[in-house]
Amino acid sequence: MKLRNPLIVGSSGLTSKADKNGKWEEAGAGAVVLKSLFEEQIEAQGDLLMAGASDYPEAEDYVRAYVRANGREEYLQLIRDSKAACHVIPVIASVNCYRADTWADFAAEIERAGADALELNVFYLDTDIHSDSREVLRHYSSILKDVRRRISIPIIMKIGKGFSTIPAFVNRLQGFGANAVVLFNRYYRPDIDIERCRIVAAPPFSDPSELGDTLRWTAIVSGALPDMPIAASTGVHTWQDAIKCILAGASAVQLCSTLYKHGAKVIPEMITQIADWMEHTKYESVEEFRGRLSLSNAADASMYERTQFMKYISSRETI
């Protein structure tokens, strides 16, 4: 996919309506990723059939309302309407799932509705103490293979950073037909209210300090797999952050928290500031500086692999 610029509006409530997506195009975004349809929503259609056969009409009403509000038809319509509202930028559909056997056929409908690509946000929280990490990797690959068989538009895998072997994992995803990866999804987080002694939701937005892991893995993966396009995500809040990600090897960046906090004006401001920086550093295209500081190109690339604080801590001890 060729984008007019590397700023993508990430999947979230920001992209849940077609008219909003038209506005992102007007603001200058390079692409939009639609709010995810959740696997449970796709399956709700099946539940409806089951509820129809049940003895509980109230349950049927409930499921019918749920499907009406959240169902797959609405999602296909969101794709069609967003395509109509966005004349030049790609519209990327998104499915949030943890298996594919029950919904993979729906991917073909997403393609037919006109989506330019499909982002798969795969995750399940494995809490089983007997589980085998190779099984987890096989699980991701099998979802990708199932969907790949059904569609020909690009598939983008959006993954979290909780893997012990990120480059090998991305390599495997590429082998099974992923066209790009998003590094990284940022999951919903719990917190604890110590006054009420209850579990509560942590603030939903990222902090700029979260960019470090995104940069590290973008640089390492792009150094190891230069043909795998990466959209850097989590902690990209400023135009400088976007440039850092591209220097590390990202082809694009996804923006979410900063757009929630500061609104659509962020996009034209970032575009102007990146263009100014390119002018004074004498780059004519993003491609000229993309990956200049990846693991395979940076002079001091070992910084990406340094994980322990030994020297820093010993020279700044305060207690």
Ligand SMILES: Cc1cc2nc3c(=O)[nH]c(=O)nc-3n(C[C@H](O)[C@H](O)[C@H](O)COP(=O)(O)O)c2cc1C
């Ligand atoms: C309110 C909210 C809703 C989100 N909804 C989705 C979603 O439906 N699908 C998805 O893949 N990511 C979703 N995300 C994650 C974002 O797309 C993004 O990966 C994450 O916020 C990290 O990027 P940031 O640091 O720019 O916020 C959501 C994030 C927020 C804050």
